[in-house]
Amino acid sequence: MAEDGGSRVRAGTVRPPVQLPAPTKLQRGGLIAGVLVFLVPLLVDIEGLEPAGQRMLAIFLLAIVLWVTEAIPLVATAVLVILLEVLMISDQALVPVAGDVLPAAGYFAALADxxxxxxxxxxxxxxxxxxxxxxxxxxxxxxxxxxxxxxxxxxxxxxxxxxxxxxxxxxxxxxxxxxxxxxxxxxxxxxxxxxxxxxxxxxxxxxxxxxxxxxxxxxxxxxxxxxxxxxxxxxxxxxxxxxxxxxxxxxxxxxxxxxxxxxxxxxxxxxxxxxxxxxxxxxxxxxxxxxxxxxxxxxxxxxxxxxxxxxxxxxxxxxxxxxxxxxxxxxxxPVLWLVAGGIALGAGIGTTGLDVWVLGLVAWDQLPLTLLVVLLVVTGLGLSTVISNSATANLLIPLALSLAIGLPIDATAVGVIVALACALAMALPISTPPNAVAFATGEVATRDMAVSGLVIGGVGAAALALLMPWLWDRLGLL
Structure with a gap:
């Protein structure tokens, strides 16, 4: 083997240099927006939110922007969440924070949950x-x-x-x-x-x-x-x-x-x-x-x-x-690590009290229970249509489960409802990998996929929000 100008040569073959993908305008904008929303909770004192919660809010907002814009790969955002939690709100935080925090091992454990x-x-x-x-x-x-x-x-x-x-x-x-x-x-x-x-x-x-x-x-x-x-x-x-x-x-x-x-x-x-x-x-x-x-x-x-x-x-x-x-x-x-990032995100939100603060922003207990379930389903379905259903689940499920605290609704039902709502989004080629595979065959136009996905997903969402909780209750499943 010989080296010349940084290129490695083996048996007369020159390995081409690795090319980084060129970011789109949306991705570049996502990086800028992500940095800005990350800094705001760290620089502005937020009433009712403890310092650990403010740091977690910064991480959460950054994750939202990066997952929605895909400024970096989805799995990269997931592992970034874990790293930032360790560095900012764990017992190994670079700048110690007052209050109860998880040990760093608690966040890393999400990778082997x-x-x-x-x-x-x-x-x-x-x-x-x-x-x-x-x-x-x-x-x-x-x-x-x-x-x-x-x-x-x-x-x-x-x-x-x-x-x-x-x-x-x-x-x-x-x-x-x-x-x-x-x-x-x-x-x-x-x-x-x-x-x-x-x-x-x-x-x-x-x-x-x-x-x-x-x-x-x-x-x-x-x-x-x-x-x-x-x-x-x-x-x-x-x-x-x-x-x-x-x-x-x-x-x-x-x-x-x-x-x-x-x-x-x-x-x-x-x-x-x-x-x-x-x-x-x-x-x-x-x-x-x-x-x-x-x-x-x-x-x-x-x-x-x-x-x-x-x-x-x-x-x-x-x-x-x-x-x-x-x-x-x-x-x-990458899918496994994406799931791990969601688990770690939920752990951080719950430990720092961010979930309690977010829920306190709206009088959820004043909403009719059926309307609350419909809102969860519509939000999950809508977000999953335009971004990864895994990313949507990572963002919504920890907050949605917090709604079950103090309300007449079973936490298991809330988790299952949001997960199923995310999975019912199938209106665009980007909504799910199976849609992308089908679109790649050249046999499906975007309009046909959108019409079918909206009709089928809409019927499924209506059944999920209005029929399934009643059925689960009657069958004694929850």
Whole structure:
């Protein structure tokens, strides 16, 4: 190896210099605005807010601006939150602050929170399903009963997509299902049927993601915030709360998309052949993955926490060498760290009393309970439409859970409602990764995605705000 002018040469190849991405005007403006809103609480005395709370407010406002403008990557903002909390409002603060503060280890612990461990196991199983072709083969087998009629076939596709998204990343599920659908899109005549079929996949993936704690990051953020307040909810408990809404929204989405885009006589013929990998490694993976899901679903019977169960496949698959270091490196670590940032943000808000101060700005107890729930849902849905649903959940859930204190509403219900509202936002290509995948196929125009997303998300939000709390109460789930 030789070096010349800072470039490394190996076997006659010059490694090109790393190019930093050029920031957009919005990102540059976001950086400036972020610095300004960060400084204001530090320089201006805010009545009723203790010094630690003022520092936390500075961090919170900075996070809002950076997440909304994406001035730096979302995950970078998440880890910046943790670092600033350690440096400003912990026992290792550069300038000590009066009052109760968490030790620095308390903020760093967010990176290994039980919810992160739960998602780690879910991600490893999801990647293993792709590695051994389990996801595509299951889709082929499950689709067979729906073949023969275009609208029934779309129902099958959406049902399978939603079911997979409950346990596999909705982004990975969308990519997998498009591998099944793309050959059909290629032979369908250009027009509404192609648009409807391409829209059905991301819509079903988004809706399916609300069904389990590992279905989407907002779910994990809600779980982490609830556990921090001593309001735990089991894997099966989450499903009992969320799956009824998932089914209602999925059926409405199928009815809306097929009536708007797909005629009953549209020709659709899929390759439904399945060839399951029967190698020893694949068989071990099937047993471990199936056992993990079974343990998650039976948590009330054996009492093992879902996060502990989530660590079982990590140990088992690595110990048997079914999966290795390369598989670990391929996991969605940015998503895990984004969730950790939200957990740390909630811890800081609660410890410094910022939540009490914010809630004191409005007489929330004077609002009708139904109106309060509607406001939470509309805020979550609206923000998640234009920024990441994970970022929205990080910002809203800690504050929303504080509303439950002193009000006749269950904290678990509040956390679940906000998380599900965030997941129902699917009107723009930037709203969710499945939307971006669908948009990248070139089969979906922004207008079609916006109309479908607003109608389906709006119906889902109305059911979430007006129907689900009543149903949960009648079934005794809360």
């Amino acid at each position: 039980p919810v992160i461990v739960l998602f780690l196991g879910g991600f490893l199983i999801a990647d293993g399903a792709g590695k051994f072709g389990l996801d595509r083969n299951l889709a082929a087998v499950m689709l067979r009963p729906f073949a023969g009629n275009a609208r029934r076939t779309v129902l099958g596709l959406m049902t399978i997509t939603a079911a997979l998204s409950m346990f596999v990343s909705n982004t990975a599920t969308t990519a997998t299902m498009f591998a099944v659908v793309l050959p059909i899109l290629a032979v369908l005549p250009p027009g509404r049927s192609r648009t409807g079929l391409a829209l059905a996949i991301p819509v079903a993936a988004n809706v399916g993601g609300i069904g389990t704690p590992v279905g989407s990051p907002p779910n994990a953020i809600a779980l982490g915030a609830l556990q921090a307040q001593g309001e735990g909810v089991s894997f099966l408990g989450w499903m009992l709360l969320a799956v009824p809404l998932m089914v209602v929204v999925l059926l409405f989405a199928w009815w809306f998309l097929t009536r708007r885009y797909i005629a009953a006589d549209t020709p659709m013929a899929f390759d439904l052949t399945a060839s399951f990998d029967r190698s020893p490694a694949a068989v071990v993976f099937y047993v471990v993955a199936g056992g993990t899901v079974l343990l998650w679903l039976t948590e009330p019977l054996h009492g093992i926490a879902s996060s502990t169960v989530g660590f079982v496949p990590v140990v088992a698959l690595l110990a048997t060498q079914v999966m290795g270091g390369d598989d670990l490196r391929a996991l969605q670590w």
